[in-house]
Amino acid sequence: MRRILAVALLDIRRLGFGLASGALVAGLVPTLSSGLGAKAEVGAVVAMVFFVVGAAAGGTFGNDFSDGKSSFFFARPLPAGVLIAGRFAALLALAAAAFFSFMASFWISSSDRSEWTLAVLTQAHAEALLIAWAVSLFVALAAAARGRGVRAEGGLRLMVMIPVRLGLSMGAFLLIFGLFADLVLRAYSYDLRPIRYFGLSWVAASFVASCVAIALGRTERLRISRFQGRVMAAHFALVSVVVVAAWLYVLHPGPEAIRSVDHQTWGSSDGRSAYVSTKVDRGDDSSDGLTFRPVFILDIASGQARRLNSDAFQGPWLSADGDTVVWSEATPFFFRPLWRRLGGTTTFRVKGPSGEVTPLPMPSKVPDYTSIRDLSRGLGQSVNWVLPSPEGDVFAIQWDRHLTFTSRSRGELSEIDESKNRSGLSRGINLHEAVFLPSGELRAARVIRNAAGAQSLTFIDIDPKSGSMKVVVSIPVDGPVRVQFDGKAERALLTSVTWAGRGAFVSLVNLSGGQTRVLLKDVLFPSATFLADGRIVAATMGAPGSWNRRTLQVLSPSGETLLDIPIAEGLTLRLGREMFPGVLGASTGSYTQELSLIDVAAGAIVRRLPNMETPWRWFLPGPTTPPGSPAARLLLSKDGRLYELPSINAEPRLLLPSERN
């Protein structure tokens, strides 16, 4: 203990006055800044003071090894452990001295003494002190060990080997840091713990490296340098193993990792399988729906699921017949520009009816991670959506305010660039029901706003080959409108949104003749959908002034009312999908979630399923799942369990997570 104190006193005598003086000045900062109209947090200034103390103490310790000066310690009967303990004791003493100097100065200069308390110290201050100490010790020791070197033999060989070694080291570092960044970006973007642990592991390793180098290198610079390097190399090897293992484990979950199912679930065109967005037992735990939601392809009959290795929000996108699927393969994000520069293909993949997976020929302008700049767009922001044509040859790609057509057989076809036109193609919602017509044209809706601010919803047919647009019909609208095509895109249902207490409407647009028919007007929270036989079902929750008069209307394909069914139960009424032919699922809960099966022919609720709803998918085109097929009969419970309802009266069969989980 006597020798520890002796070592500590050396640092206190060398640094104490300067650091305490600096802390006295820093103690004036909160008051001075408030006098200038700015607010300097006392805790932040103290953290800065601690950081400076740590850096000064660590730097002095490391610098004591320059030019063989460490013999001052090692030529004395002083074990290395006592030397390190003494320097650490000095660090704590200096930090205490700086803190009390700061608080004394702060007390004198400030009239507000609410923060004049030890409670201003947090874990972050200890971290600032220790991290600064460890890092500056490592850096100063490395600098001291570098010094004047002994010229090694084999200069020519070294001239070749140094760049090779440097290149390999840099490559290994980039690989591991890139994989770690990929892991964080995909699975932990809202959880800072992995970054924190990763960073702290390097700080801890640098401290261990310094201690080992001091104990085993003593006064010999080459050995100090060598041991620092070896410990850091060992740490790098350990980090590499951990990062690679974590990358493989976290980002490649199997179906057994599924803990719950998201709302985003949609069936295939034949209804036998479904794409299911899931939450798994790894990655961060945020419930924002933006992070790690692996998509699994579920075979409903067998209950078997396999993961689609896709980027978040970059597929899968299906053609209307469901035979063609497009997605962006989840390759390591930060290596994509390098991969492309080395001649690698795009991450976008197409799986055709034959099951063969090929790269999607991406148009040149699409931000497809060919450059470093593309990375700044982040993950899942490359394109908004891709719509494959039924034959799987032509693809419509919407990105930013562009719509680009590309063909597997003919390459890039055309591009509509409305990036400078504020009334041009909007992102997402108004094209979410875009569909390829049998003629090969793309039928879609766009919102146009004129100079006076008036807004209209315009249905257009776009020729992929030329990019020319033909207006089918244009309808004035006020506020957001949801568009839904029927199976052949000959009719469209427009459902507006209730907002600011104003009633909404449901309209039917005949896209062949251009006529529009208002089905419901001035109603609250309407929803509407096409049935497979062409009929229309519309539901409302009343009208302004007559709230809670829920009704369900069954209408003919041309919009004549066939049935008007009052729904007395529950407080809400929101239509889901046609689960069985003529039987519709609708959310009708009171204070709890409930799914009601409504027989539209009989006009009656035929079954109630508490805590259930039908899964749905927002704002993306895709196939229509035939009623009665397994995918149409999927149910999602409130706690994220996916079921299949075998028949109207049968018990739901649990699909995911499997009971084994």
Added chain:
Amino acid sequence: MTDEALVRVESVSVRYNKQLVIDQVSLEVARGSVYALLGRNGAGKSSLMRCLLGLQKPTTGRVLIFGQDVWMHRARLLARAAYVPETSDAPGQLRVRDVVAFHQSMYPTWDQGAVKARLGRVGVGEATMVSALSKGQRALFTLALALGSKPELLVLDDPTLGLDVVARNDFFSDFIGELADRGTTVVLTTHDLAGVEGIADRVGILQGSRLALDEDVERMKIDRGQSLEQIFTDLTRGSGRAS
């Protein structure tokens, strides 16, 4: 190893990367004797001195002092030894008294009175900053610190390098006086052949990374009929690095 050997160097080699600085050097230093290790600049004298004190690990071989491996037991063995480096290693931001206090805490055998007396004799004030000392004062200050622990073994690495004639004479006279009092075993390196000729019992000359000569000084002078300087010049001509 003879019973009287306080220092024993066993086949020590030192290599920096691929450069061999010391090649298989073995020597012994008898208790109570003065051993002068000579060699031209870059001959490896300082490296050997550091190995002698466990400050540096030999690439091969080992060094025993007081019969034990100094690399393994450095902290314990150095309680009985002291070191005077080529240039003072005391941190310049400290005052003389702080450095003395530090040494006092390190050595149970510390003689504070003798150190104060010696510092007074050479005119080094206790409140003086180490960085403010002249080169000669620093050398004498370092020697005072080394002798303060009453070491059984004293290792000096070219302690008179850069000193003027007066300071150099003071150094050796002080040094010789202390030795006469205590019978301390001394290992030193120096370029001051005339100075060392009068105090060394045995001399070793490093040449071309090997120990080219390791003999009793008086016997060597009688056998060869030459002064130490002539012998050194003959042995090392054309080797080593220019000063």
